[in-house]
Amino acid sequence: MRKSFVILLPAVFLPAFLLLTCTNTRVPVEEAPEHISSNPRGTGQVLEIEMTRGEGHNHPLMAIWIEGSDGTFVQTLYVAESIGKGIFQHGDASRGFWMPGEIQRPAALPYWSHRRGIKNESGRYLPTPENPVPDAYSGPTPGQSFILHTRLDEPGLRQFNVLFEINQTWDWNEFWTNNKYPDDEEYKTSCQPALVYSVSLDLDHPQEEYPMQIIGRSHHSGATGDLFTDTETLSTALHIAGEIIVRPVL
Numbered sequence: 001m002r003k004s005f006v007i008l009l010p011a012v013f014l015p016a017f018l019l020l021t022c023t024n025t026r027v028p029v030e031e032a033p034e035h036i037s038s039n040p041r042g043t044g045q046v047l048e049i050e051m052t053r054g055e056g057h058n059h060p061l062m063a064i065w066i067e068g069s070d071g072t073f074v075q076t077l078y079v080a081e082s083i084g085k086g087i088f089q090h091g092d093a094s095r096g097f098w099m100p101g102e103i104q105r106p107a108a109l110p111y112w113s114h115r116r117g118i119k120n121e122s123g124r125y126l127p128t129p130e131n132p133v134p135d136a137y138s139g140p141t142p143g144q145s146f147i148l149h150t151r152l153d154e155p156g157l158r159q160f161n162v163l164f165e166i167n168q169t170w171d172w173n174e175f176w177t178n179n180k181y182p183d184d185e186e187y188k189t190s191c192q193p194a195l196v197y198s199v200s201l202d203l204d205h206p207q208e209e210y211p212m213q214i215i216g217r218s219h220h221s222g223a224t225g226d227l228f229t230d231t232e233t234l235s236t237a238l239h240i241a242g243e244i245i246v247r248p249v250l
Helices: 014-021 081-085 110-116
Strands: 034-037 046-053 061-068 073-080 087-092 099-102 146-151 159-167 195-202 213-217 241-249
Touching: 046 159, 061 081, 061 110, 073 081, 073 110, 073 146, 081 087, 110 159, 159 241, 195 241
Parallel strands: 034 146
Antiparallel strands: 046 146, 046 241, 061 073, 061 159, 087 099, 159 195, 195 213
């Protein structure tokens, strides 16, 4: 006859046990940030931009750039090379397996691409292999928290805005569903729209740190460069980045 055993957990142990079994594995662990750099030949202001990844982080695309205090586009500081070059690592499956291939993704980072204001051969505001973003301003998207060490092209700019756009593909939610725009193929490559952060710097009255704040979301398919301030329908997109801080190196 087989004997049955019942394990009785002490009452003091139950809350901790239940907490462990219900823990969401998406919560990020503490990690040392990856250090990346851009524009080493620039002669302007040196900046450090630190992004701590949030619980929604999963290989997002991003662009970081500078605008004047009047909103005029000044320069790109860093952009994911797949967008900056117009070539995605998983862009060509014609041979039965994935290979790098030329792809246009207007929904990925539309606020940056429209603010940059450079049209390609097809009339879209996107870089291409024929006219890419220079290597000095692009690179692989970090897979974790990171600190970007960068600088402006030229000295002299004392008041300016730093902007940060980030987007993660296939992040559907109850509002941004896969059939929300059934005839819009570009929307289906983005799902929840890109999120835009910004902060203003005044180097005549500098602070040690400038935390960036969300200022809105981009167009869902990249058809325009408009910024939409309603973000109530976003969910995981709001948690791709946990914190973004700009530090001027004085």
